[in-house]
Amino acid sequence: MPQTRTIQPAILLLDDGTVFQGKAFGKIGTAAGELAFNTGMTGYQEVFTDPSYKGQVLIMNNCYIGNYGTRKEDVESSSVKISGLIAKNIAYNYSRKMADESLEKFLTDNNLVAIYDVDTRALVSHIRSKGAMNCIISSEILDVEQLKAQLAKVPSMEGLALCQEVTTAEPYYIGDPEAEIRIAVMDNGVKRNMLKCLSDKGAYLKVFPTDTKFEVCEEFKPHAYFISNGPGDPAPLKYAVDTVKQILAVERPMFGICLGHQLLALANGIPTYKMHHGHRGLNHPVKNLKTGLCEITTQNHGFAVDAAAIAASEQVEVTHINLNDNTVEGIRIKNKPAFSVQYHPESTPGPFDSRYLFDDFFEMIRANKK
Secondary structure, eight states: OOOOOOOOEEEEEETTSOEEEEEEEEBSSEEEEEEEEEOOSSOHHHHHTOGGGTTEEEEEOSSEEOTTOBOTTSOSSSSOOOSEEEOSEEOSSOOOTTOOBOHHHHHHHTTOEEEESOOHHHHHHHHHHHOOOEEEEESSOOOHHHHHHHHTTSOOSTTOBOGGGTSOSSOEEESOTTOSEEEEEEESSOOHHHHHHHHTTTEEEEEEETTOOHHHHHTTOOSEEEEOOOSBOSTTOHHHHHHHHHHHHTTOOEEEETHHHHHHHHHTTOOEEEEEEEEEEEEEEEEETTTOOEEEEEEEEEEEEOHHHHHTOSSEEEEEEETTTOOEEEEEETTTTEEEESSBTTOSSSOOTTTHHHHHHHHHHHHHHO
16 A cells, blocks of 8 residues: 655745745754755755755755665765755655665655755746845645744844854774874865775875864874865854965965865955855756866855965965856965865766866875875
């Protein structure tokens, strides 16, 4: 006999007063945060567990999600990090034989509030026009005025420091202690596959909490530093900017991704800014200015670095640009062994066009050791 389901109504309320009616999925409750959309057709489990999404209510723009279930290996952190989920259609059943469980059970186990049967095409068009804004979804409160009162208390993402909420509580190690290269990882919300990309190339890693002092990291005697991705606004992270400045001062090789890219820019006097609606998906075209080649990239960011400030800088140069809007996607410090990209070369999910950046990092490390 087919399972009987009781479908409960749910409401999505935007900061500008726009209301969408839908149906409940996952945990019955209320969730709020900044509204963001992802254009990827696959990889929803990796996306939901990416710590960079902390504080965001996510719209999956593909017409169906859940159709291939979930698998224990396909996670980027220990739990779901998005605040809430919005979808057009949900697949209760899945067809992938290697899947462990349904998306429904995965979301319920992770206490995630979700809403579906929403016109996501109209919703994304609204955000592209009006810009990123906060929202609230609820399957337990259906009174719009009551939801408005709760939504008014939700802080803006601009100025919000969230790394402390997703970083490791204690340092830990990955890889072979006898490896020829040791890399100190500053965990601002690092994805597991970033660590895998580094350790698979033979590095021994020590992963440090985001606010670890530079002197403490140096006790590991690292040959290089990796500055990870993470959620929130980079501008308030003065402690992280100071750490990057200290790494630059001793000229230790450094590679930054996403938030790490923004921190490297800030450490060199390049400001960041809140984007109109951010870049999130698996198909963003980026041009490598050195090779002239285009890379199809995985992206997840709502802040960017100031291109005009880089143009006026004598120390920083742009290495990659976004072909959709010409925003800065990569930088290099001219007189230091340090570079960064705004996108995600570990590409989980996504194409592997940019994996060469890890090779570049290791070449830099070996050259510096000599």
